[in-house]
Amino acid sequence: MPKATNADDSEPSDGVQIDLISGERMDGMATMEKIRMILDGVHDGNIVILEEGLTPDEESRLIEVTMAEISPDEFNGIEIETYPKSDTHDSSLLGRIMGGDQAETKLTVIGPANQIETLHKDETLISALVSRN
Amino acid sequence: MGLFTELKDSISRVTDRLFSEQEPKRIGIYGPPNAGKTTLANRIARDWTGDAVGAESRIPHETRRARRKENVEIERNGKTVTIDIVDTPGVTTKVDYEEFTDEMDEDDAIRRSREATEGVAEAMHWLREDVDGVVYVLDSAEDPITQVNTMLIGIIESRDLPVLIFANKIDLDESSVKRIEDAFPQHTTVPLSAKEGDNMDEVYDKIAEYFG
Numbered sequence: 594m595p596k597a598t599n600a601d602d603s604e605p606s607d608g609v610q611i612d613l614i615s616g617e618r619m620d621g622m623a624t625m626e627k628i629r630m631i632l633d634g635v636h637d638g639n640i641v642i643l644e645e646g647l648t649p650d651e652e653s654r655l656i657e658v659t660m661a662e663i664s665p666d667e668f669n670g671i672e673i674e675t676y677p678k679s680d681t682h683d684s685s686l687l688g689r690i691m692g693g694d695q696a697e698t699k700l701t702v703i704g705p706a707n708q709i710e711t712l713h714k715d716e717t718l719i720s721a722l723v724s725r726n
Numbered sequence: 727m728g729l730f731t732e733l734k735d736s737i738s739r740v741t742d743r744l745f746s747e748q749e750p751k752r753i754g755i756y757g758p759p760n761a762g763k764t765t766l767a768n769r770i771a772r773d774w775t776g777d778a779v780g781a782e783s784r785i786p787h788e789t790r791r792a793r794r795k796e797n798v799e800i801e802r803n804g805k806t807v808t809i810d811i812v813d814t815p816g817v818t819t820k821v822d823y824e825e826f827t828d829e830m831d832e833d834d835a836i837r838r839s840r841e842a843t844e845g846v847a848e849a850m851h852w853l854r855e856d857v858d859g860v861v862y863v864l865d866s867a868e869d870p871i872t873q874v875n876t877m878l879i880g881i882i883e884s885r886d887l888p889v890l891i892f893a894n895k896i897d898l899d900e901s902s903v904k905r906i907e908d909a910f911p912q913h914t915t916v917p918l919s920a921k922e923g924d925n926m927d928e929v930y931d932k933i934a935e936y937f938g
Contacts (some may be wrong), residue, residue: 601780649884651875656819661849663821665836672822674873685911705818 607641609708609723617647624651628658635671635705636662640723646675646699672709675701675717750797750808751937752925754857755884756849758874759816760864766920770933771795773926777814789844791815792852800930807938812857815845817878828847845921848908850873858887866893866917869899870909879910892929893913897922 610633619627627647632641632655634641647655676699702712702719710722731796734885755763767779779795823839824834830838853860864870882889891910893903897919907915916932918925 649877649881650854653854655849656817656877659819660821660843660850661838663843665823665839669822673819673877675876682737686933706822720871 609638610634611640611642613642615642615645619643619645624654625658628655631655631672631703632658632662635703636668638705638708640709640721643701643703646701658672668705668707670706671703672706672712672721673693673701673703673720674714675699676714676719687697688720750810751858752812752856753854753859753861753933753937754812754814754849755861755863756878757863757867758812758819758868759818759820759827761816761865761868766806766861766863766892766894766918767793767795767811769809769920769923769926770800770929773930774798774800777871779811791841792851793805800934802931802934802938805934805938807934809933809937814849814852814854815842817846817849817874818866819874821846846905853878854885857887859890860894861890861892861921861933862913863892863894864906865895866903866906867895867898875909879913882921883912889913890932890936893917894920896924 607684614630624629628651631641631643642725655671662668663670702721704723705720706714709721709725710724712722713720749910755767757763764779771777771779775795777795779793792812792814795813798809798811800807800809821839821842823835826835826838829835844889860881862875862879862882864875879889891906891913893901893915895901896903896917903915903917914932914936916925918929
């Protein structure tokens with residue numbers, strides 16, 4: 594069974610670390626800070642779970658930066674799954690102007706593509722099968 | 727010429743350019759790998775200019791860099807719509823060079839994956855900066871509800887870009903246009919086969935209606 598480790602633990606481990614990042618921690622961060630935090634975690638082989646997800650613009654930049662960092666035999670990208678939009682979200686133009694381009698409350702799971710064997714989502718469950726290679 | 731007149735002329739030139747109906751709209755063709763984006767871009771370009779946009783292939787990431795066909799004039803109902811078609815690489819969150827090693831040697835596979843990643847990054851950048859509208863191409867024989875499709879449609883919506891969803895490959899037995907309509911009911915879905923040229927009249931009608 595995968596064993597969660599302390600984020601500051603520098604000892605090598607054969608487990609899989611899962612970083613659950615609160616919305617509060619993401620609130621004060623700039624887009625590139627968020628992306629750096631996610632990709633640093635994924636490069637280390639961690640599964641990163643964001644309590645409040647990313648905005649569409651941040652998702653676009655995450656894909657762009659991920660592509661720039663793909664390297665043969667080292668890092669071949671990410672697997673990502675997010676719950677669908679909340680029905681209560683105000684998606685009108687006025688709502689977007691008033692509310693900015695903020696993330697809706699949604700949970701996002703991101704992990705290294707070479708370690709996540711399957712990442713499946715249905716309406717109420719995201720299920721990841723992670724290898725320890 | 728006085729300073730005021732010069733300033734007025736300068737502002738007038740800028741506004742004329744901004745609101746000119748003659749300025750071609752840049753329409754990005756986006757979607758997952760192997761949805762038939764280049765086949766569609768070639769079909770449109772050949773129908774209206776006689777030239778193709780780029781090579782087509784069954785191997786994913788045949789289109790590694792965005793390619794543009796400028797000044798494609800589409801005539802519908804006596805009106806001409808001019809667009810620049812931007813055919814982009816299939817968007818994905820992962821590229822593994824080993825996927826290509828069955829088809830080519832390792833060096834070529836590594837080169838192909840590097841070009842693919844640069845192309846996807848460029849396509850994402852252009853989506854934020856450089857397109858006026860989007861044609862989102864899906865393979866109607868595949869499940870459309872993937873994270874990449876959901877994310878990309880969300881990104882397009884957040885930028886308030888006009889978007890048409892094209893359900894391609896309706897010539898295949900497994901095709902289901904309804905599955906795509908049900909997945910993205912907030913957008914117009916147009917069924918077609920870019921390979922066979924099926925339903926292209928409706929494709930051009932919708933392009934003129936949405937992007938003209």
